[in-house]
Amino acid sequence: MIEISIFCFLLRVKTPACDIQAVSFVLDGVQYWSMVIYVYDEKDVKIRELTAELQRERKRSAAYQEQLDMVLRDMEEHSNHLSRNIDDIVQSVKEIESRRVRCELRNSENSLDSLFTILAKRSPEEESDTISPRQNKSLTVSSL
Helix, strand or coil: CCCCCCCEEEEEEECCCEEEEEEEEEECCEEEEEEEEEECCHHHHHHHHHHHHHHHHHHHHHHHHHHHHHHHHHHHHHHHHHHHHHHHHHHHHHHHHHHHHHHHHHHHHHHHHHHHHHHHHCCHHHHHHCCCHHHHHHHHHHHC
């Protein structure tokens, strides 16, 4: 009678130069081993090395891209913040300029009012002491 008991064990080892696969099993109390070795030539090894390097560089490039995107987002937010601040400053300057102009207009109106008040309070003798522009011109011409 044949007794069948199977116990299977798989071992796999990968190196840059080869892959090794080993299988062990027991059949009728006898242990059997099977081993397969894949040996790569130099071209295959170089291809594997370059492929692994390419994968590392792609990961590194993705990390750099993510950092660059974050920096660009921060720069854009900062630029928007500065634009809002500049708009606020321009608006404030416009308001200040408008107030200054209104104040100057009020002051000039007050000055005119003061001048009219002073002129209205003058006595007739004071008015005769004043030289009109026409008299001033004649004095200037006759003095030459």
